[in-house]
Amino acid sequence: MGLYCFGIDVGGTTVKCGLFLTDGTLVEKWEIPTRTENNGSEILPDVAKAIQSKIQERGLQKENIDGVGIGIPGPVNDKGEVPLAVNLHWGFKAVASELSFLTGLPAKAANDANIAALGESWKGAAEGAKNVVLVTLGTGVGGGIIVDGKIVCGHHGAGGEVGHANVNHEETFACNCGNHGCLEQYASATGIARVANEILEDSEENSILRSYTKINAKNVLDAYKEGDKLAIRTMEKVGDILGGALSIFSCVIDPETIVVGGGVSKAGQPLIDCIQKYYKKYAFPSCKDTPIVCASLGNDAGIYGAARMVIKE
Amino acid sequence: MGLYCFGIDVGGTTVKCGLFLTDGTLVEKWEIPTRTENNGSEILPDVAKAIQSKIQERGLQKENIDGVGIGIPGPVNDKGEVPLAVNLHWGFKAVASELSFLTGLPAKAANDANIAALGESWKGAAEGAKNVVLVTLGTGVGGGIIVDGKIVCGHHGAGGEVGHANVNHEETFACNCGNHGCLEQYASATGIARVANEILEDSEENSILRSYTKINAKNVLDAYKEGDKLAIRTMEKVGDILGGALSIFSCVIDPETIVVGGGVSKAGQPLIDCIQKYYKKYAFPSCKDTPIVCASLGNDAGIYGAARMVIKE
Numbered sequence: 001m002g003l004y005c006f007g008i009d010v011g012g013t014t015v016k017c018g019l020f021l022t023d024g025t026l027v028e029k030w031e032i033p034t035r036t037e038n039n040g041s042e043i044l045p046d047v048a049k050a051i052q053s054k055i056q057e058r059g060l061q062k063e064n065i066d067g068v069g070i071g072i073p074g075p076v077n078d079k080g081e082v083p084l085a086v087n088l089h090w091g092f093k094a095v096a097s098e099l100s101f102l103t104g105l106p107a108k109a110a111n112d113a114n115i116a117a118l119g120e121s122w123k124g125a126a127e128g129a130k131n132v133v134l135v136t137l138g139t140g141v142g143g144g145i146i147v148d149g150k151i152v153c154g155h156h157g158a159g160g161e162v163g164h165a166n167v168n169h170e171e172t173f174a175c176n177c178g179n180h181g182c183l184e185q186y187a188s189a190t191g192i193a194r195v196a197n198e199i200l201e202d203s204e205e206n207s208i209l210r211s212y213t214k215i216n217a218k219n220v221l222d223a224y225k226e227g228d229k230l231a232i233r234t235m236e237k238v239g240d241i242l243g244g245a246l247s248i249f250s251c252v253i254d255p256e257t258i259v260v261g262g263g264v265s266k267a268g269q270p271l272i273d274c275i276q277k278y279y280k281k282y283a284f285p286s287c288k289d290t291p292i293v294c295a296s297l298g299n300d301a302g303i304y305g306a307a308r309m310v311i312k313e
Numbered sequence: 314m315g316l317y318c319f320g321i322d323v324g325g326t327t328v329k330c331g332l333f334l335t336d337g338t339l340v341e342k343w344e345i346p347t348r349t350e351n352n353g354s355e356i357l358p359d360v361a362k363a364i365q366s367k368i369q370e371r372g373l374q375k376e377n378i379d380g381v382g383i384g385i386p387g388p389v390n391d392k393g394e395v396p397l398a399v400n401l402h403w404g405f406k407a408v409a410s411e412l413s414f415l416t417g418l419p420a421k422a423a424n425d426a427n428i429a430a431l432g433e434s435w436k437g438a439a440e441g442a443k444n445v446v447l448v449t450l451g452t453g454v455g456g457g458i459i460v461d462g463k464i465v466c467g468h469h470g471a472g473g474e475v476g477h478a479n480v481n482h483e484e485t486f487a488c489n490c491g492n493h494g495c496l497e498q499y500a501s502a503t504g505i506a507r508v509a510n511e512i513l514e515d516s517e518e519n520s521i522l523r524s525y526t527k528i529n530a531k532n533v534l535d536a537y538k539e540g541d542k543l544a545i546r547t548m549e550k551v552g553d554i555l556g557g558a559l560s561i562f563s564c565v566i567d568p569e570t571i572v573v574g575g576g577v578s579k580a581g582q583p584l585i586d587c588i589q590k591y592y593k594k595y596a597f598p599s600c601k602d603t604p605i606v607c608a609s610l611g612n613d614a615g616i617y618g619a620a621r622m623v624i625k626e
Contacts, residue, residue, distance in 0.1 A: 254465075
């Protein structure tokens with residue numbers, strides 16, 4: 001094991017960069033812009049330059065650096081190749097190979113939600129757990145699966161695509177993926193607002209939520225905490241669907257810890273309690289007490305996980 | 314890697330034993346009775362004796378034997394310990410340690426459905442696949458998950474307990490596990506018969522199935538193949554539920570191959586086609602073409618997988 005490693009998390013507008021000690025200490029983090037022009041051809045060279053500069057600035061020896069891990073918003077296979085990353089304007093790219101060539105360091109690539117799961121299992125809310133399910137509730141629902149301390153990227157790079165678990169065969173609205181009834185349609189920020197709107201339309205009852213022109217997930221969760229009846233009805237429905245889905249994931253890999261991240265998770269313990277109530281109801285008996293916790297590394301989860309990937313044992 | 318290994322699969326009435334070459338060739342298989350008297354205290358000593366006799370009989374050298382793998386009908390943790398195995402009359406037992414002590418060979422233990430999954434991914438229907446979901450449709454529904462060529466036993470030994478994935482939050486009948494709405498309640502042999510009975514009760518239509526005093530899954534599947542309307546309605550419902558559940562498992566680990574085993578799978582391709590139709594409907598786009606195939610090792614899957622566990626790389 002060397003002394004240092006880099007963790008990179010590529011987003012649609014900025015690239016988060018981190019220099020770590022291999023014991024998990026974050027030495028420094030910084031950001032560079034994501035340049036998507038020319039089919040995103042400058043993104044990896046920009047990352048390589050950022051790393052080279054940091055190595056020079058700190059006078060690091062390359063032989064002391066275990067490598068560079070990088071997270072990409074798109075599917076990544078176990079060779080570190082990306083067939084397509086829409087937000088980066090990429091077609092096929094052999095990300096790990098190219099980044100290794102550009103930096104002269106060992107490199108690994110994985111999906112951004114997957115590295116976040118690895119980060120949380122390394123130094124975050126699931127620290128030390130070898131088997132973890134992470135579900136991120138943001139604009140969409142993403143996720144990552146850790147088994148035996150490693151990311152499960154899956155045969156098509158779709159490991160951890162838990163937002164597209166089909167939880168309602170009767171749904172008539174389409175998900176962004178083209179299917180109908182995906183978890184994301186109920187448990188994302190957008191989904192929670194949609195469920196709330198449906199419940200408001202179906203009811204005559206008063207609700208704080210009726211005072212908003214356009215309801216968002218934060219409005220719903222705030223009203224839920226204040227005891228608003230229709231917000232409660234919304235979150236009970238969301239909790240039933242999400243807790244139920246998590247209970248199925250547990251039947252597959254039986255994780256030590258389930259981590260809930262993403263913007264929606266800022267609602268904190270009341271949200272977790274609501275999910276846990278239904279999880280417990282539906283989970284296989286020996287998994288009923290699996291802890292469900294809020295992610296703790298926030299936006300840094302990705303750089304932690306990316307760095308973790310390349311540490312030599 | 315040595316030349317030989319043993320694979321043992323303990324059932325409620327017989328113990329299947331296999332001597333393998335480490336290249337996967339089955340040299341010989343045989344059975345001994347499972348003696349459950351005295352809290353099953355003779356089971357592991359009997360297994361050890363069977364192995365010792367085989368070693369003597371064939372004049373094998375212990376240093377040429379990689380070890381003994383054993384499958385147990387119950388949850389097994391990653392240390393090879395069993396908290397409880399009802400069918401064997403066992404309470405807690407450190408199976409791997411005890412078997413290693415008794416035989417003087419390295420030993421590993423795992424759940425019987427899990428070793429079957431490993432067997433199918435080694436030398437069976439999913440030969441060569443590193444990520445596999447096995448679902449066995451028998452009296453109940455069991456399963457096993459293989460990630461990166463290894464069994465996912467899970468934190469509570471409940472990895473691959475896919476029969477207890479909760480697929481119907483509205484179910485009023487209880488599953489054997491105490492929950493309501495488990496996959497097993499619809500897709501096991503018992504479940505298929507139950508669904509058929511419900512459909513027959515709800516309909517006035519003619520059906521071959523009305524000629525049976527007590528319907529079993531084979532009756533339903535035979536009638537399905539003959540085009541019986543109510544049998545078709547039954548299997549479409551079962552296919553919808555099972556195909557949907559498999560599509561969720563794919564969102565978690567994105568397997569290379571899905572294997573369907575157990576007695577019900579003897580119905581063959583018509584059953585697979587029915588499951589695949591619904592799997593394709595609900596699966597995440599990049600996983601829609603994941604092959605679903607019938608298990609090919611039959612009752613030998615367990616000894617193959619048990620043997621595979623102990624091979625030194």
